[in-house]
Amino acid sequence: MAVQISFLNQLIVNEETLDEDIIRPLDRRYQSALLAWDKCDRFALDIETYGEHPGDGLNPWLGSIRLLQIGLPDNRVIVVDLGGWDGKADTNLDGFLTRLEKHLRNPNKIVMGANLKFDLLFLKVKYGFEARCCQDVMLMSQVLWAGLPINHSLKAIASRIGIEIDKTQQMSEWGFELNNNQLNYAAKDVKVIFPIWKELDTLLRSSKVIGSATFENVALPCFVQMEYYGMPVDYELLLETIDKYEAVTTQVLQPFSDIFPGVNPDSSQQVISAVKEKLNIDLIGTSQEALAAYWDNPALKAISLWRTLTTYLDYFYGIKAAYFDGAVRGVYRQINPSGFGRSTCGSDKKANRVGVNLQNPPARVPEELEQYNLPPLRTVFRASENDTLLVSDLSSAHARIACEVSRDRTLTEAYNSGADIHAITAAGIAKLQGRDWTPDYITKARKDKSNPDNAIASQLRQLAKPVFYGSLNCQGAMTLKVTVQKDCGLELSEEESKAAIAAWKETYAGIHRFQQQTHRKANSRRYTFDFCKGEFGLVTGASGRKAYLPMRISDFSRDKTPQVKISDCSSFVWTSCEADIIKGAMGVFLLRCDENPEWGVRICNMAHDEVDVICNKDFAPKVAEVLQANMRAAMAFFIKTIPPDDLSSKPDSLIVNSWADK
Incomplete structure (x- = not known):
């Protein structure tokens, strides 16, 4: 007891004086x-x-929620206690929550904060409130110092601009009676937002990346909706689909089990040892990529396909575990650590949130598994009876962005004439093989099964897509070899991969030249910072977004001078622009939907170049029309010399029965 009294006395002795800028509901200054x-x-x-x-x-x-803090520009802080475990809450709030909802929703009133998605999602879940005009200093910091290996917490951001914050009280117990130290801490966290925002805004403008920060802030309310609503799932169909996949998984593994009885296919060590002993094959691993080279062996092909199926099943099990209220949700990181502008999606163990990665689920069943008539993984994502699911994506965004910034003649002519760029790529590869085939001939031969060149033309066209997009990001020959085998089921030697890349560089000489120029510029100056280690090069994307990329010595170059990787430089140019386009499009679309609440629009997911929306089925055609027009307008903001989209695509193509239909 003496120890407890001493501890309580110590708390009282160390309690701070309440900050005079704090205003509580019973304070006479509350009304003003x-x-x-x-x-x-x-x-x-x-x-x-x-x-x-x-x-x-x-x-x-x-x-x-225990406390709600509202910081005013004159340094006053309204602090409202909603009550803890004892249920004692502030009374006489005089319409505080009604005011909060109104001010959050006002598109002309800025709500500022740090990691606002956290606060706004709580307010959405507890009260249904949504914000529209946001300024998040965490997002602003991530844009300003993109690519640097640094923390973007409020404390870290403040420290970088010369403001120190004591976060000790953050870990204190907020469910019981609060002391002045906690109240002062809560008030300080909103007070510092104003000077931090002012400094970051100045730095963003001087660095000429305020536009990208604006796109991030405009998109923030959409990410709140995505985490709240999630992607709709037909739960009964999910269970049926799991049963089908489980049955086929056992069937597919049988050739392996027949030769290696008792070997656990989940154990890489057991598989590698057994294969060495019986087949005298030295596997470097048991991933799908490592096993792909041995598909001529039925047992090894079987375990490779089995691994593909178990990956799908694990995803289905994840959906089942995360499902509630008709949907599954992901926890989004609006800007991933690479700083390229893309987001990530998954779970958050720290917050006890079971989530699903809704950005990269396979769209189709692999060709080698089609014989089993399995439904595509995305089939289980369906809107409820009274709603409609719409899926809209940017058309060939990376290729169009690359065309715009490089002014590549071949690609510009292709887009302006409506030609098939992958047939053009295929023709370039054919030329290096000694075949003088035009893109038109490849297209005709591929479609005409009686043509003696049908098989080769089809293979070249199939190969062209991974060659084009891989070369766009400067991938190497070995990476291309693995990608082509995995995605197309085609076997290329390293020399054939190199030849395909060389053909791409010759066909799209303008893009290749732009890649080289971008790489040289990124390495022309070395940047260092007091708050992180290393040297960095600066690369600027097609939309003006910038990133500091690490300079390292390449294992594959004769030049041992630290440099930024050319693959990072190239991919950043188009990826960062794509991020600005899709995030700007989402934010503007949401504001348009606010004008028509009867549409019942809810943004439920975004996947890099795609936006997924639920709406009232009676208004689906109109919503599809507005969504498509909005996506095209966002592309047209940056794409000027070629069509920003496949203009033959109609709005009703966005309306789908399931996510697999897109």
Whole structure:
């Protein structure tokens, strides 16, 4: 007891004086603070949360909001206590929550914060509130210092611009009676947003990347919706599909089990040892890529296909585990650590959130498994009876962006004439093989099964797509070899892969020249920073987004001077522009839908160049028309010299029965 009393006394002795800028609902200054909030053009938002178990306070569906803090431009902070475990909450709020909803939704009133997605998702789950005009200093920091291996927490951002924040109270218990130290901490977190935002805004403008930061902030409300609504799933169909895949998995593995009884196919060590002993083959691994070279052996082909199927099954099991309220949800990182502008999606163990990666599920069943009549993985994603699922993607975004910035003559002529760029690529490969075939001839021969060149033309056209997109990102011959085998089922030697890449460079000389110029420019100056280690080159994307890429000594170059990888330079140019296009398109589309609430639009996912939307089925044609027009307009903002899209595509093509239909 004496120890407990001493501890309590110590807490009392160390308790701070309450910050005089903090205004609580019973404070006589509360009404004037509310009026000031009504009149200001921006405010800062933060919340403090708690939960029953570790991590629950980070999960909007498991945790609770304890404090709501509203920072005003004049440094005053409105702090509202919604109550903890004892149920005691502030009273006489005088319409505080109604005001909050109104101000969040106002497209002309800026809500500022750090990692706002966290706060806004809690408010969406608990109250149904949504924000529209956001300024998130975490996103701004990620754009400004893109590519650097640094932290973008509020404390880290503040430190980089000379403001120190004590985050000790962040880990304190927020479910019980609060002390002044906690209240002061909560107020400080919104107070610092204003000077941090001002400094970051200045730096973003001077670095000429304010546009990309704007696209990120415009898209933020969409990411909140995506995490809240998720992708709709037909649960009964999911269970049926799992049964089908499980049955085929056992069947596919049989040739392996017949030769290697008792060997656990899940154990790489057992498989490698058994194959060495019985077949005298030295496997370097048991991945699908490592086994692909041995498909002439029925047992090794069987385990390779089995691994493909188990990958699919694991994804189905993940959907089943994450399913609730008719959908599965992912936890999105709006800007992934690479700094290229793309997002990632998955689970968050720290927050006890079971999620699914909704950005990269296979669209089709691999050709080698078609004989089993398995439904595509995406078939289980379907809208409910009263809704419709729409899927809209950017048409050949990377290729069109590359064409725009490089002014490549061949690609420009192809897009402006409606030619098949992959047939053009195939013709270039054929030329190096000694075949003087035109793109038109390849197209005709591929479609005419009676043509003696049908098989070769079909193979060249199939090969052309991975060659084009791989070369666009400067991939090497060995990587191309593996990609072609995995995606097309074609075997290429290293020399054939090199020849295919050489053909691409000759066919699209303008893009190749642009890649070289971009690489030289990125390596022309070395950047160093006080707050992180290493040397970096700076690359600028087609939309103006920039990234600092690490300079390293290449294992494959005679020049041992540290350099930025050319593959990183090239891929950043188109990937970063694609990110700005898709994020800007989503944000503007959401604002348009706000004008028509009867459409019932909910953004449920985005996958790099694709937006997935649910809407009231009665308005699906109109929503599809607006969505397609919006995506085209976003592309046209950057693409000027060629059509921004396949203009023959009609809005009704966006309306699908399941995600697999796109």
